[in-house]
Ligand SMILES: [Fe+2]
């Protein structure tokens with residue numbers, strides 16, 4: 462396995478969740494006063510339809526284990542190789558950290574704004590993320606590796622993002638999250654014998670929540686079209702490539718997990734890019750040109766630089782530090798090159814909302 466830290470105890474899992482690596486999920490805070498000024502009036506009809514869906518709450522009782530869950534874990538766990546087990550634990554910790562990241566941010570916004578539309582949306586999204594987080598945490602608890610959300614909130618660094626950065630980042634992570642989960646769900650639907658943990662049985666309705674979260678942010682951006690033009694396009698371009706590259710790097714650090722379910726990490730990631738590109742046509746005027754060979758070439762190079770940087774960081778002394786610094790700069794230079802690849806332009810549709818039909 463290509464990762465520096467192994468997860469053998471609850472302390473290791475907590476440390477992994479707190480870690481502040483370039484590819485690890487972050488916690489965010491924002492400017493609540495600016496958030497208060499957001500208006501969704503131009504999309505009121507679509508907004509109200511979506512609020513009704515949140516209110517109906519189809520997944521109210523969904524995130525509960527069924528009778529066969531524990532036996533399934535026991536049976537499948539015995540067949541997992543140590544390498545796979547480590548990658549799977551890493552996957553659970555990363556997933557939990559991402560779910561908590563959303564949950565904490567959405568809750569903080571809800572508590573600190575008075576704008577009734579934003580407050581209501583944040584209430585629903587935090588509700589969903591809390592369910593997801595607790596479901597994935599219970600899978601970690603089976604291994605004695607449960608993470609205390611309060612401790613994590615106290616110990617993890619928070620990054621300040623202006624509201625527009627929050628919108629770009631959360632929109633993309635909700636949508637790419639949907640694409641990742643649905644792709645895994647469809648694969649295991651076709652090859653149920655490859656399902657090495659019962660948690661994947663919940664992925665379809667889980668990712669429909671993420672899809673809806675993304676729809677909400679899409680509506681906010683469409684209601685405030687200045688967020689989608691002018692110099693903001695440079696920011697959107699940055700966030701798109703950062704989110705795509707982070708996923709690619711992370712997945713190539715745990716290739717065994719994808720292979721276990723019969724997917725090659727590169728093919729899986731490109732399929733996720735294709736799905737995400739289709740979805741984001743609802744509100745982004747530019748799309749990464751994923752078919753351009755230079756796009757993949759640069760992703761491979763970034764992934765290589767990050768892995769070399771990790772290896773250097775694991776060795777002690779000055780050489781380790783210098784090596785890590787060198788590979789960080791090399792990776793950043795490749796990212797700049799990727800940023801220069803022309804984007805595809807996209808004509809926005811009249812209506813924003815889509816169905817999760819993948
Ligand atoms: Fe979630």
Ligand SMILES: [Fe+2]
Nearest residue numbers: 563635671674
């Ligand atoms: Fe979400």
